Amino acid sequence: KNEVEQSPQNLTAQEGEFITINCSYSVGISALHWLQQHPGGGIVSLFMLSSGKKKHGRLIATINIQEKHSSLHITASHPRDSAVYICAVLPSGSRLTFGEGTQLTVNP
Amino acid sequence: DTGVSQDPRHKITKRGQNVTFRCDPISEHNRLYWYRQTLGQGPEFLTYFQNEAQLEKSRLLSDRFSAERPKGSFSTLEIQRTEQGDSAMYLCASSLDRNGYTFGSGTRLTVV
Numbered sequence: 001k002n003e004v005e006q007s008p009q010n011l012t013a014q015e016g017e018f019i020t021i022n023c024s025y026s027v028g029i030s031a032l033h034w035l036q037q038h039p040g041g042g043i044v045s046l047f048m049l050s051s052g053k054k055k056h057g058r059l060i061a062t063i064n065i066q067e068k069h070s071s072l073h074i075t076a077s078h079p080r081d082s083a084v085y086i087c088a089v090l091p092s093g094s095r096l097t098f099g100e101g102t103q104l105t106v107n108p
Numbered sequence: 109d110t111g112v113s114q115d116p117r118h119k120i121t122k123r124g125q126n127v128t129f130r131c132d133p134i135s136e137h138n139r140l141y142w143y144r145q146t147l148g149q150g151p152e153f154l155t156y157f158q159n160e161a162q163l164e165k166s167r168l169l170s171d172r173f174s175a176e177r178p179k180g181s182f183s184t185l186e187i188q189r190t191e192q193g194d195s196a197m198y199l200c201a202s203s204l205d206r207n208g209y210t211f212g213s214g215t216r217l218t219v220v
Contacts, residue, residue: 043214098150
């Protein structure tokens, strides 16, 4: 079992839909990152969370430390949101442990 | 500062050749990380530096792989005697201690 599990693996939505991507982890962490990766490979950090909730534009990320679970929500989804979304956790060391990613496709 | 820069963006090499990648981190970041990502998978940790010291290496980093960060600024990752299984995206990231994690755009290696 991976230390970081994401669901779903693939998600197809229509423009305007509300999207949720889930991340569960099995280790103690000091922080959790949500990352976005477009075709071509570059990774962009969306959020770093250690508790509660953060919002940036149409993106919302929440984390429940007790339940070892985080969610990334996208409101009013748009085709330009199509990308791979990756959850990564930071245990007590320095290196991130990554989930396998969720491929999101938003159709117009 | 333009973020984390990686060079080259793409590299195609013949099996058995050596390749070297470069990463320039954010200037004030003391930590630098190398990750490898194969198609359809999340990135996997290879190694990380704090300043010029290489503090941790994954068992994924075979003896054909070597990384350096000689002056605590840029880093190089060299792969000797490349194999087809080395084909992947090699990602560099930097941080200030454990904050401000920033990724580069990656170097895509194809071994033919």
